Amino acid sequence: MTRSTMPARPPGRPRSGVDAVVFAATLATVHELGYAHATVDRIAAAAGVAKTTIYRRWPSKGDLVTACLVDAFGPAPLTGQTTADLLTGAIRWIAGKIAEPGVGAAFAGVFTDAVNDPALRATLAGRLQQPYLVALCEALHEPPERVLFFVDVVVGTLLHRMGMTGEPMTAADVDALIGMVLRAL
Amino acid sequence: MTRSTMPARPPGRPRSGVDAVVFAATLATVHELGYAHATVDRIAAAAGVAKTTIYRRWPSKGDLVTACLVDAFGPAPLTGQTTADLLTGAIRWIAGKIAEPGVGAAFAGVFTDAVNDPALRATLAGRLQQPYLVALCEALHEPPERVLFFVDVVVGTLLHRMGMTGEPMTAADVDALIGMVLRAL
DNA sequence: TGGTATCGATACCTGAGGTAGCGTAACTGC
DNA sequence: GCAGTTACGCTACCTCAGGTATCGATACCA
Numbered sequence: 001m002t003r004s005t006m007p008a009r010p011p012g013r014p015r016s017g018v019d020a021v022v023f024a025a026t027l028a029t030v031h032e033l034g035y036a037h038a039t040v041d042r043i044a045a046a047a048g049v050a051k052t053t054i055y056r057r058w059p060s061k062g063d064l065v066t067a068c069l070v071d072a073f074g075p076a077p078l079t080g081q082t083t084a085d086l087l088t089g090a091i092r093w094i095a096g097k098i099a100e101p102g103v104g105a106a107f108a109g110v111f112t113d114a115v116n117d118p119a120l121r122a123t124l125a126g127r128l129q130q131p132y133l134v135a136l137c138e139a140l141h142e143p144p145e146r147v148l149f150f151v152d153v154v155v156g157t158l159l160h161r162m163g164m165t166g167e168p169m170t171a172a173d174v175d176a177l178i179g180m181v182l183r184a185l
Numbered sequence: 186m187t188r189s190t191m192p193a194r195p196p197g198r199p200r201s202g203v204d205a206v207v208f209a210a211t212l213a214t215v216h217e218l219g220y221a222h223a224t225v226d227r228i229a230a231a232a233g234v235a236k237t238t239i240y241r242r243w244p245s246k247g248d249l250v251t252a253c254l255v256d257a258f259g260p261a262p263l264t265g266q267t268t269a270d271l272l273t274g275a276i277r278w279i280a281g282k283i284a285e286p287g288v289g290a291a292f293a294g295v296f297t298d299a300v301n302d303p304a305l306r307a308t309l310a311g312r313l314q315q316p317y318l319v320a321l322c323e324a325l326h327e328p329p330e331r332v333l334f335f336v337d338v339v340v341g342t343l344l345h346r347m348g349m350t351g352e353p354m355t356a357a358d359v360d361a362l363i364g365m366v367l368r369a370l
Numbered sequence: 371t372g373g374t375a376t377c378g379a380t381a382c383c384t385g386a387g388g389t390a391g392c393g394t395a396a397c398t399g400c
Numbered sequence: 401g402c403a404g405t406t407a408c409g410c411t412a413c414c415t416c417a418g419g420t421a422t423c424g425a426t427a428c429c430a
Contacts, residue, residue: 015375015377018377034300035301036298036302037301039416039417039418040417041417049377050377050378050379051378051379051418052377052379052421053376053378055418055419055420060419061417061418061419105300105301108297108300109300111348112293112294112297112348113221113297114348114349115220115221115290115293115347115348116219116220116221116294118351121348121349121351124349125349152346152349153338153341153362155345156338156343156345156346157337157338157341157342158341159341159345160296162300163296163297163299163300164299164306164309164310164314164337166303173334176334176369177338179369180365180369181365183365183368183369184361184364200406224387225386225387225388226386226387234409235409235410236388236409237388237389237408237410240387240388240389241408244388245387246386246388
């Protein structure tokens, strides 16, 4: 991500495409073994690269998974005729992403790690949450603290279900969540 | 807990009071260092017991913390003239518990561990969640899946805030959460 | 062809969860 | 007071995973 945006390629070995391969291997390994058992050794083996290559690109496992999630999420589709449409789409989108194989477990796992790692928490908040927060504030014309509250509600609920049951939330419950948030605004 | 309910004390060394001392040391250590850095060695040292004593009583760190939380929470105060009163009291109660020093971090940490440890997840769901779930179903006259959804919302939101900021939710936001849940029922 | 920077491999360090063995302290019952 | 019983403290140890250091090999650019 950082390197691919450089104007001219510096001399040395190639590394194009490695990020994508490692991200795919990360999600696949987390999906198969869970976050805790998806060791960096196994992820490296699955990606066909050396462990040292991973630590050269990302300073820690948490940073790797965070970058992986940023890549997997991409920009939020904040579109819709009305505010209700926009919110419904956004909540369905994040619920769908968390339901993707590996993404939910990776998200819950890195969130978990961040609880007791202030540096990782800052990375997670800055790289993953901040962009969506800003976009939501603009799209909804609501102050940040209010948007933050609803992010806590939506993401917290989805992750709690994922963590307690190991399964993503059903479509019916996602609809209930949407109804609840719409009524509250 | 298990032993103190026995009718007659069996022969051997005493162990009364050790549970309470270890629970207090667990919460204090987690409060001071966070869940991940609160190693069993340090908890044992803080309690003034040997590490082996802890592992003799609880099979793992997760089980220790779960037992500690069960002890710290106690029975839920499900009282109130109306359903609204009852729910308001229950949500304020759980929010207050999670805001207690060490409890929130311990809860978030053990939840985190449970995400990728099915055995611990079963313990957490059975010992900590199940009793409150049953009591809530009876008190609210609602089916389990509906109650489970609202537990996901309330606990998930509180834990997400705790995990992302490191601080418990403000009273104003807890009130907003209560209002949201009341409107949804 | 040479310079440059990354890659792969191996070996290693640290910290933490968890276990084994053994002598010892404390309680119950006779 | 004395045996029997049980848990305790201590020490040493195992395993696994995150993370680091070193170095030769490799592939790109000029």
